[in-house]
Amino acid sequence: MISTGPFFLDQIFFIVFPYVAVIIFLLVSIRRYRTEAFTFSSLSSQFLENQHHFWGLVPFHFGIITVLAGHLIAFLIPREVLAWNSHPLRLYILEGSAFVAALLTMVGLVSIITRRLTDPKVKKVTSWADWIVFASFVIQILSGLYVAVFHSWGSSWFASLATPYLWSLVTLNPDIKFVTAMPWMVKLHIVSAWLMIAFAPFTRLVHILVVPNPYLWRKPQVVRWYAAWKSLRKV
Amino acid sequence: MSASIYSRSLQFWMTVTVAILSGILVPDVLSQEAVDFFRQNCISCHTIGGGRLTGPDLKDVSKRAEREWLTKFIIDPRGVVESGDRYANQLKEEARGVVMPPFPGMTPQRAQALLDLIDAESKLEKSQFQGVKISERPFTAEDVILGKKIFTGAVSLKNGGTSCIACHSVQGLGGFGGGGLAPDLTTVMERYGGRKTLSTWLTAPATPTMQSLFKEHPIDAEEVLPLVAYFQNTLQRNPEDPSTARLNFVLVGLGGTLLMLAMFDIIWNKRLKTVRRALVREKRMEAVHE
Numbered sequence: 001m002i003s004t005g006p007f008f009l010d011q012i013f014f015i016v017f018p019y020v021a022v023i024i025f026l027l028v029s030i031r032r033y034r035t036e037a038f039t040f041s042s043l044s045s046q047f048l049e050n051q052h053h054f055w056g057l058v059p060f061h062f063g064i065i066t067v068l069a070g071h072l073i074a075f076l077i078p079r080e081v082l083a084w085n086s087h088p089l090r091l092y093i094l095e096g097s098a099f100v101a102a103l104l105t106m107v108g109l110v111s112i113i114t115r116r117l118t119d120p121k122v123k124k125v126t127s128w129a130d131w132i133v134f135a136s137f138v139i140q141i142l143s144g145l146y147v148a149v150f151h152s153w154g155s156s157w158f159a160s161l162a163t164p165y166l167w168s169l170v171t172l173n174p175d176i177k178f179v180t181a182m183p184w185m186v187k188l189h190i191v192s193a194w195l196m197i198a199f200a201p202f203t204r205l206v207h208i209l210v211v212p213n214p215y216l217w218r219k220p221q222v223v224r225w226y227a228a229w230k231s232l233r234k235v
Numbered sequence: 236m237s238a239s240i241y242s243r244s245l246q247f248w249m250t251v252t253v254a255i256l257s258g259i260l261v262p263d264v265l266s267q268e269a270v271d272f273f274r275q276n277c278i279s280c281h282t283i284g285g286g287r288l289t290g291p292d293l294k295d296v297s298k299r300a301e302r303e304w305l306t307k308f309i310i311d312p313r314g315v316v317e318s319g320d321r322y323a324n325q326l327k328e329e330a331r332g333v334v335m336p337p338f339p340g341m342t343p344q345r346a347q348a349l350l351d352l353i354d355a356e357s358k359l360e361k362s363q364f365q366g367v368k369i370s371e372r373p374f375t376a377e378d379v380i381l382g383k384k385i386f387t388g389a390v391s392l393k394n395g396g397t398s399c400i401a402c403h404s405v406q407g408l409g410g411f412g413g414g415g416l417a418p419d420l421t422t423v424m425e426r427y428g429g430r431k432t433l434s435t436w437l438t439a440p441a442t443p444t445m446q447s448l449f450k451e452h453p454i455d456a457e458e459v460l461p462l463v464a465y466f467q468n469t470l471q472r473n474p475e476d477p478s479t480a481r482l483n484f485v486l487v488g489l490g491g492t493l494l495m496l497a498m499f500d501i502i503w504n505k506r507l508k509t510v511r512r513a514l515v516r517e518k519r520m521e522a523v524h525e
Binding site: 107 | 447506
């Protein structure tokens with residue numbers, strides 16, 4: 001199925017990567033849930049520091065949930081999205097809101113990273129996997145913001161180009177003609193998404209699978225977690 | 236023994252079947268596939284005996300270049316141009332710098348089938364690929380207005396294609412302008428060399444992304460005309476400098492973000508900062524008053 005020639009790399013990035021990523025995601029998630037169920041969480045560090053935490057946690061999660069929902073909606077009901085976008089004003093409102101959500105994600109992420117670097121207790125409980133998560137989010141959100149500004153209007157062309165590409169993967173009949181001629185920043189955004197999916201089950205991102213939905217509206221509460229952080233007691 | 240005879244006779248009949256299939260059926264399938272392929276991918280830029288469009292007239296192309304070279308070029312046009320090949324670069328110059336897009340799934344066999352088709356069509360007095368018939372009626376003001384509506388999506392494309400504004404901009408759209416994924420189309424009419432070439436191109440757009448969008452949702456001839464009328468109209472404008480529209484978009488986004496952050500602060504006004512710290516503050520106040 002994979003052929004050499006001008007599309008060789010595209011086939012690796014847009015056919016091999018997604019399938020490998022999804023397989024790794026499923027297998028490792030299941031294995032981790034069955035063998036290390038207690039690590040299946042966001043490993044909250046709110047207990048260690050909660051002032052700075054708010055400005056990371058809240059903008060990041062509202063931003064990322066909105067942005068991901070946007071991608072999912074364009075994937076599930078592309079025709080409706082295009083119909084909404086058929087008036088420029090409505091297109092601008094949708095794109096503007098999505099852009100605000102992406103900026104909120106970025107504000108949250110910067111805040112999270114600063115907190116991890118500056119608070120000694122929080123820094124101590126930050127693992128190498130966390131740093132990979134943060135780095136991949138930086139790449140993902142910066143490339144997304146760049147695409148939103150310089151390769152607009154993504155809400156329309158995602159529905160027309162990315163959606164058929166993604167469905168071709170779902171139906172096991174991969175067709176990369178929709179993405180081969182994309183600008184490299186768009187390609188980076190897609191490839192880095194596959195890498196994040198592959199890496200997610202090794203990280204705190206697994207909490208997405210066990211998220212209690214009342215998070216979004218319940219009152220704030222303190223979360224504690226226990227692990228053998230002997231080194232932490234010295235801080 | 237009988238099993239061996241059975242297997243031999245099976246082998247014999249299978250050989251015969253394969254021979255018949257490969258002798259009769261496969262060339263037919265290939266040539267029909269080549270005809271379909273040519274119609275979907277080539278006619279936007281090439282004719283056979285109808286004169287040059289964006290790309291050269293392909294009549295007797297096999298007499299102008301070696302088959303081996305042609306096959307290599309069809310599979311990876313940009314690769315051949317970038318290798319410094321003289322003829323390929325001459326072709327690029329003649330096409331005003333446009334290089335033929337590559338086609339995913341193109342194989343030497345398919346390229347050969349295409350060349351066979353072109354050779355066969357070249358021998359005909361009147362090839363079926365002499366060129367798409369393009370209306371020559373003069374553009375009206377209504378055409379331009381309808382063209383703009385089709386461009387922005389206010390009038391949807393009949394066959395379900397995506398509106399131009401999703402990826403393209405032109406000067407003078409207003410608001411945040413059109414899309415930035417693909418080139419600005421203000422002067423596209425000039426770039427593509429006029430009404431006939433652009434109209435033909437739009438009936439079967441052949442760049443990879445345009446093709447993946449419009450192959451199954453072609454732009455109707457009655458939509459091509461107003462669109463081209465609109466692009467002729469935009470020719471008088473200067474290509475848009477997109478940075479102002481982009482800056483406005485970013486500024487609006489930043490404003491919205493600040494607003495949301497302020498809202499979070501208000502909504503979660505009673506977050507944990509008000510538990511312990513408030514108690515401490517209260518105690519201190521009490522101490523002061525005592």
